[in-house]
Amino acid sequence: MSMHTPYAPGAVSRRSFLKVAAAAGGSLMVGFWPGEGEAATAMASAPADLNAFIAIGADDSIVLTMPKVEMGQGTYTSIPMLIAEELEVDMDKIALRHAPPDAKVYGAPFGDQFTGGSLTIRTMFEPMRQTGAAARMVLVQAAATQWGVTADSCRAEHGEVIHAASGRRLKYGQLAAAAAKLPAPQKIALKDAKDYKLIGKPLKRLDAKGKTDGTAQFGIDAQVKGLKVAVVAASPVIGGKLKSVNDAKARKLRGVRQVVKLDNAVAVVADNYWYAKQGLAALDIKWDEGKYAKLTTDEVRTTMVAALAKPGHIARNDGDALKTLAADSKRVEAQYINPMLAHATMEPMNCTVHVKGDGTAEIWTGSQVPARARDDAAKVLGLAPDKVTLHNHLIGGGFGRRLYTDYVVQAAAIAKQVKSPVKLVWSREEDIQHCLFRGLYAHAVSASLGADGKPVAFSHKIAGPSNLAAFAPGWLKDGLDIDNVEGSDIFSYDIPNMRSEYTQEDGPVPTAFWRGVGPTRNMTVLESFMDELALKAGQDPLAYRLALLDKQPRAAHVLKQAAQLANWGEQLPPRSGRGIALMRAWGTYLAQVVDVTVSDDGEVAVKRVVCAVDCGVVVNPDTVAAQIQSGINYGLTAGLFGAITLKDGRVEQSNFHDYPILRMSQAPQIDVHIVHSSEAPGGIGEPGTAGVGAALTNAVFAATGVRVRELPLRPELLKKA
Incomplete structure (x- = not known):
């Protein structure tokens, strides 16, 4: 997910977010809030384990509460690195916990508790370091007071405070109770980059062990005493409603306990998933297909x-x-189409809900927006939010899909009619056919070239649905969906006359943010069209781009690096091609070179992807490389195979046989070069996906001479003549 916001990452002042609180047992808690005033006062008086990021116990235990969720992107290592760097503790001494749903506490600087938009490090880099530094400073002061010396004569390292002159030392656990009584420091001293011990180092991920030995708990792993399992069939037609259901056969089946009717779906509740699936198959369901019963992809x-x-x-x-x-009259014009796509997360949508008889409820799930999920479920249950406890979990793939709460709301609506705890699990078919899709977008691009072949005018017009208008309407800028134009609005090349425009066109298809969103669509179009312009000008695609980047040294540098590492310009065998593309968004500059071969039957094999990235200061280079590799493979999946199509109002794809995912045998060699930079951290979760589409289509053109303006690649169009 990508989004601009009216809030700058550094908009939160140091003094506005630091609170130090004493917890039961003499532990030190340090919290982070978006502002002063009544809300902050209320949070300070709340139980400390609900509003602190750092807890240091008398037993030397260190527990960090994560303000962002972990969905495979490495957040549960990078954020602890930021805190531990300034707190002066070892990473292997840290335990982590999921943040509870609380947008006031964990929603800074946006006021909304969410993980997405490649925003985590961009918004947390300084605040999390400040949080660690503040805790270190009160611990040092507590030791200095006990010893009767000045704080500047002491230092902290490895979870201890040391008085250099006398050699005395105290562990943090011994100081926690005294430190908790001290006021938050008014001025926070942060390390100079040259003194970093953790930041910039390739550290092992803290969540890796649990994910390899099976102890990691995802939402789908939730277990509660007396748990039942629900599977659901929603209307197969977009916008359809449930007309009737005959459940006589289903109720007779072993393990089936209940059939629950909803407005647009029906669920079977059983002792386990298999029994529930059998019960669902036995239902005789009739649907009111509604006005979109004939909707097709061509119509959209x-x-x-x-x-x-x-x-x-x-x-x-x-x-x-x-x-x-x-x-x-000689202007160059083209029309591009971005197809609809599903998220296809490895962990399908699931949520466990227990509506209790005492006017409370509990929820177990994985959500990118835990506070929204809790609040939306509470509305369905008719409960106040503080009567609903949501336990967030590790997420088996978010990609923007779990920024939405439809599956949580559906689980709550089912659980409201069931006396026992119930776990809703969507089948893969339900997941793909009732996804909130990446919408279909149309693009019109045109350019006028000067005598030297350089563009003197460039226009990019975008039409499609607005996700931001539904998700965060307050973030629209004078009615403009700034996510849908991202990448286009800061197109890097030096073009004297440049226009970027967006027309909102919403339709019946439910849409959502999809990994990389606006830049994923826009950079595929713009960088493909740049190759078209280079061809028109009779120039090499790399040289053509570099000639337009005199004012963008970071962009030029990653292009040169990627090209050099990929041996740009070398002679390739027939039906082989090499494509290049530049990506600038989320505060990151990234260039990719893709090598492909195309069989005589038109099948494309991606052999190698070389990527150079300048994402500013790097916290964990291993995470950066892994995110780029992941993003590239996700983007290649879409480019090679991905398209959701409609017929008679129904999604035609249903599982991985007709909505394939890139397999290990198809994945290319990926070489990542990280540019050393002292610039502010940029986002890294989505640039790899956003950058690979155009490099792929440009490589295919180099191999076949066929210009692809609508993905996915179609072998019948790429066959050897």
């Missing part, structure tokens, strides 16, 4: 293409691109 595509002719919101308007283009 036609609507979006037509929307390109409508006026939109202007994201960028340098010079007068439209006038220059209108005057050029």
Whole structure:
């Protein structure tokens, strides 16, 4: 998920978020809040284990509460590294816990508790270091007071405070009770980068052991006494409703306990998943298919293409691109389409809910928005949010899908009618056919070239649904969905007349953020079109780009690095091709070179991807490399195979046989070069996905001469003539 926000990552002042509280047992708790005032006061008086990031016990235990969720991206290692760096503790001494749902405490700096948008390190880099430093400073002061010396004569290391002159030392656990009574420091001293012991080092992930030995707990692993399992069938037609269901056969089956009817779905509750599936198959369901019973992909595509002719919101308007283009009869024009895509997370949607008889409820799930999930479930249950306890878990793939709470709401609606705890598990078919999809977008691009082949005018028009309008309407900028234009609005090349415009066109298909969102779509289009312009100008695609980047040294550098590592310009065998693309978004610059071979039957094999990335200061280079590799494979999955299509209002794909995922045997060699940088940290979860699409299509063109303007790649179009 990607989003701009009206809040700058550094907008939270040091003094506004630090609170130090004493917890039962003489432990030290340090909390982080988005602001002062009544809300902060209320949080300070709440139980300390609900509002602190750092807990140091009298037994030397160190527990860190994670403000972001772990869904495979390495958050549960990078954030502890930031805290531990300044707290001066060893990573192997740290225990972690999931943050409870509380947007006031864990929603800084946005006021909304979520994980996404490649925002974690960008927004947490300084606050988490400050949190660790504040705790270190009060611990040092507590020791200095006990010894009757000045704080600056002491130092902290490896979970101890040491008085250099006398050699005395006290462990943090011995100081926690006294430190908890001290006020938060007014000025926080952070380390200089040259003194980092952890930041920038390739450290092992803290969640790796549990994920390899099976002890890690995901939402789907939740177990509660008396638990029943529910499976569900939702209307197969978009917007359809449940008309009737005959459940006589299902109720006679072994293990089936209950059939629950919802407005647009029906669920079978049973002793286990298998019994529930058998019961669901035995139902005789009739649907009211509604007004979208004949909806097709072609109809959605036609609507979006037509929307390109409508006026939109202007994201960028340098010079007068439209006038220059209108005057050029030789202008280059193209239309691109981004297809609909499913998220296809490895862990399907699931949620366990127990509605108790005492007016409370408990929820176990994995969510990118735990506070929203809790609050939305509470509405369905008719309970106040403080009567609902949500236990968040590790997530087996988010990709933006778990920024939404539909599966939690559905589980709550089912559990409301069931006396025992119930775990809702979507089948893979339900997951793919009732996903909240990446929408279909249409793009119109045009450029006017000067005598030297360089673009003097460039226009990019986008039409498609707005996810931001539904998810966070307050983040719209004068009505403009700034996520949908990201990448286009800061297109790096030096073009005197540049225009970027977006027309919102929402439709009946439920849509959502998808890993990389706006830049994933926009960079695929823009960087493919840049290759078209280079061809028109008769110039090498790399040289063409570099000639337009004199004012963007970071962009030029990653392009040069990727090209050099990939041996750009060398002669390749027939039906082999090499494509290059630049990606700039989320505060990160990234260039990729993709090598492909195309069989005579049109099948594309990706052999190698070389990536150079400048994401500013790096916390854990291993995580950066892993995220880029993951993002590239996710993007290649979409480019090679990914498309959700509609027929008669129904999603045609249902499982991995017709919505395939890149297999290990198909995955390319991926070489990642991380540029050393002292710039502010950029995002890294999504750039790999956003950068690979155009490099792939450009490589395919180099191999076949076929320009692909709508993914996924279609072998019938790439066959040897």
